[in-house]
Amino acid sequence: MPSDHEKDAYPQPPRQTPVVDRQTALPNPTLILAKLFYYSVDVPVTTFRDAIDSIRGKNKPVFYHQKFRRVPDLTECRQGDYLCYYESEMQWRRDYKVDQEILKVVKERMRACKTREGPSFQQNCAPEMKLFNEVTQNYALRYADLGAYASGRRCLMKQKERMMAAQAQSA
């Protein structure tokens, strides 16, 4: 299991747990359940993970994030320059994958916000919901209906159709 993500990247809202003000002598069932969960699940799992980590040793392998150079787009290629076509096509495919991951991240943020807020999510999650709607609409405008044989060329043609439709509508 990798380490947890950076807590500063997606900051959680400040906790609003009220201060405990016990007025009865009865035991708190939530506290009992929490302690039970801790001792029955959390402690064994943590000790197992620490044991395995100690076996692994200090020199752990590392992996890096690959960064690709930007190459000329399909619109900047001369006609018949098949090498330029290939490079722009590969770049378009990488960008398609990146856009899919962006969509996943935004969707995950929305879901987390919704789970956190509970029934009051429509008020408290408004910025996340707005971002999610925008991102999905833009993604659908750009990539939806391209199909399984999607290509940079077909995406460009879709954009051309959109521009033509917008021009016809405005004129």
Added chain:
Amino acid sequence: MVGMSVLRSAAALAARLSPLKSGNNVANLLTRTIPRTDKVAVRWGHGKKMFLIKPSAFYDKRFLSLLRYYTLLTGIPMVIVVTTVNIYVGEAELVETPEDYEPEYWEYYKHPITRWIARTFYDSPVKDYEKMMAAIQIEKEKSDMRLTQLEVRRQMRTKGDGPWFHAETLDKELIDNSPKATPDH
């Protein structure tokens, strides 16, 4: 003798009248008495035994047994290997690329087995990219050459001044010009 027969018949009578009394068993040794069917040992086990008539399970059992055997033959070593690798080598951690360091192409993957496969069997993705670009370049050059060849054919055929499309004619020296007034007539 007579006393013996009286004893015998008396024991038989007592046995017949009350067969469950313990003292009356002695009569068995003396005379022919009624058989005691309630104390015979019957060994059938628990419950009523039945001969069930059902279709043969031999082929099904054999198939399942062979399936288990052949999947576990490679399954168990593979599970052991993967577990050992996950415990003793472990997955890689994501770090920032150092400034002056160019990572090898297999250092971009997380799981150690994926890294090993990429290192041992696969070419670098950069090399694959360049191979594809080389193939595209070769095909492009072939296509360009074919197009120029067609164009040259067309030009030479129409203009007639190129080395192609010459019709073979006889050697000039073989013509007999003696009966002719001019070489053309």
